[in-house]
Amino acid sequence: MLTPTQDRVLTFIRRYLKRRGYAPSLIEIAEGIGISSKGTAHRHVQALAEADAIRLIAGRKRGIELAETAQMSKLSLPLLGIIAAGQPIEAIPGQDRLDLADYLLGDNRYALQVKGDSMIGIGILDGDLVIIERCDTAEDNAIVVALIDDEEATLKRLRRLKSGRIKLIAENPDIPPMIYAAKRVRIQGVLVSQLRRY
Amino acid sequence: MLTPTQDRVLTFIRRYLKRRGYAPSLIEIAEGIGISSKGTAHRHVQALAEADAIRLIAGRKRGIELAETAQMSKLSLPLLGIIAAGQPIEAIPGQDRLDLADYLLGDNRYALQVKGDSMIGIGILDGDLVIIERCDTAEDNAIVVALIDDEEATLKRLRRLKSGRIKLIAENPDIPPMIYAAKRVRIQGVLVSQLRRY
DNA sequence: GTTTACAGTTCTCCTAATGTTCTATACTCT
DNA sequence: AGAGTATAGAACATTAGGAGAACTGTAAAC
Numbered sequence: 397m398l399t400p401t402q403d404r405v406l407t408f409i410r411r412y413l414k415r416r417g418y419a420p421s422l423i424e425i426a427e428g429i430g431i432s433s434k435g436t437a438h439r440h441v442q443a444l445a446e447a448d449a450i451r452l453i454a455g456r457k458r459g460i461e462l463a464e465t466a467q468m469s470k471l472s473l474p475l476l477g478i479i480a481a482g483q484p485i486e487a488i489p490g491q492d493r494l495d496l497a498d499y500l501l502g503d504n505r506y507a508l509q510v511k512g513d514s515m516i517g518i519g520i521l522d523g524d525l526v527i528i529e530r531c532d533t534a535e536d537n538a539i540v541v542a543l544i545d546d547e548e549a550t551l552k553r554l555r556r557l558k559s560g561r562i563k564l565i566a567e568n569p570d571i572p573p574m575i576y577a578a579k580r581v582r583i584q585g586v587l588v589s590q591l592r593r594y
Numbered sequence: 595m596l597t598p599t600q601d602r603v604l605t606f607i608r609r610y611l612k613r614r615g616y617a618p619s620l621i622e623i624a625e626g627i628g629i630s631s632k633g634t635a636h637r638h639v640q641a642l643a644e645a646d647a648i649r650l651i652a653g654r655k656r657g658i659e660l661a662e663t664a665q666m667s668k669l670s671l672p673l674l675g676i677i678a679a680g681q682p683i684e685a686i687p688g689q690d691r692l693d694l695a696d697y698l699l700g701d702n703r704y705a706l707q708v709k710g711d712s713m714i715g716i717g718i719l720d721g722d723l724v725i726i727e728r729c730d731t732a733e734d735n736a737i738v739v740a741l742i743d744d745e746e747a748t749l750k751r752l753r754r755l756k757s758g759r760i761k762l763i764a765e766n767p768d769i770p771p772m773i774y775a776a777k778r779v780r781i782q783g784v785l786v787s788q789l790r791r792y
Numbered sequence: 793g794t795t796t797a798c799a800g801t802t803c804t805c806c807t808a809a810t811g812t813t814c815t816a817t818a819c820t821c822t
Numbered sequence: 823a824g825a826g827t828a829t830a831g832a833a834c835a836t837t838a839g840g841a842g843a844a845c846t847g848t849a850a851a852c
Contacts, residue, residue, distance in 0.1 A: 438813085511677065519790070630841065
């Protein structure tokens with residue numbers, strides 16, 4: 397992997413970057429590890445870039461970025477693994493960060509707070525937040541925000557019947573499904589994710 | 595990434611803005627960093643805008659805003675209101691944006707994927723992600739990641755018994771609660787939020 | 793409404809700092 | 823010895839930063 401000298405260079409760059417906010421020049425690196433040739437420093441830096449420990453911005457002064465930093469989007473958390481009753485936490489192979497933006501953010505998305513227990517069967521509880529992506533069509537069986545008669549908005553599972561009518565299903569055995577003529581139902585968005593705070 | 599000089603300019607702008615409440619002019623910036631040319635100051639400011647460190651309001655004197663303030667919008671979604679079966683979407687008064695960072699991000703937090711149905715009673719399903727905040731104590735009745743005998747990690751509701759022992763409760767009627775001596779149980783973190791993608 | 797001071801914009805010219813490439817040499821292993 | 827690594831230092835190319843002039847636009851004073 398890295399040679400001892402390369403490791404010292406990398407450590408120096410890390411510290412410098414943390415303290416000053418910008419990368420060291422080659423001369424500073426050379427001084428930092430106790431050599432006098434910037435040409436040599438240049439070779440170490442090239443080697444580090446080759447090993448993907450850092451990224452270089454070509455033809456830019458102090459154009460060094462740590463590979464680690466590039467990995468971490470601002471909206472991410474470490475993803476430790478899978479937890480299950482009766483077993484130690486098990487790492488998820490090949491994935492160690494969770495990009496929350498991916499789950500939540502998007503151009504046409506908005507949040508709604510859920511009131512009531514009509515979707516309790518799929519784990520959407522009273523007070524939960526749901527993220528909705530605006531759109532006017534949806535696949536069969538998707539969970540949608542539907543507007544009925546331009547009056548009532550509701551979060552339900554959508555099913556198209558052969559008759560052409562539309563069935564809106566609450567995920568709650570106590571609430572019977574409702575069937576409407578297609579004209580009466582307008583889709584406002586599709587459920588993309590869900591969020592709860594404890 | 596910022597150059598050393600750009601960094602100094604940014605620092606100066608920050609301080610100026612904090613002290614005076616409005617942004618510095620180009621001449622003031624030039625003086626502030628010890629140069630005499632406002633043309634040069636202008637170039638630095640342009641570079642900072644390019645790097646998204648600040649935002650410029652075109653054709654306005656002292657029209658500089660720090661990006662940090664505007665940055666928050668990247669972590670938020672419009673919060674339209676409350677949706678309930680049988681009613682139109684109702685706006686939530688005094689709140690129109692949802693700050694996701696608030697829900698999810700934090701210094702000592704990490705994510706776990708849930709396996710199994712042991713917490714189905716409170717709407718945590720197989721495959722959901724939970725956000726855990728690292729800590730070694732928890733309030734009674736909190737949902738925690740507990741390590742039993744340093745071997746098995748599990749997500750359960752915690753309850754302390756008068757006997758001093760600890761009861762770990764699965765939110766699933768099919769899974770009976772377990773009772774352990776306090777020594778055998780170590781808390782690794784507390785559930786702070788939960789996330790699901792559809 | 794005109795004037796005026798202030799501020800932003802766009803240039804060009806210049807210099808020092810820095811990155812890049814090269815050759816020659818030395819050290820340390822097996 | 824030969825491969826791999828490290829160093830020094832020279833020569834050259836490019837970039838970042840600076841100075842200052844000339845111009846344009848803004849806002850407040852008159």
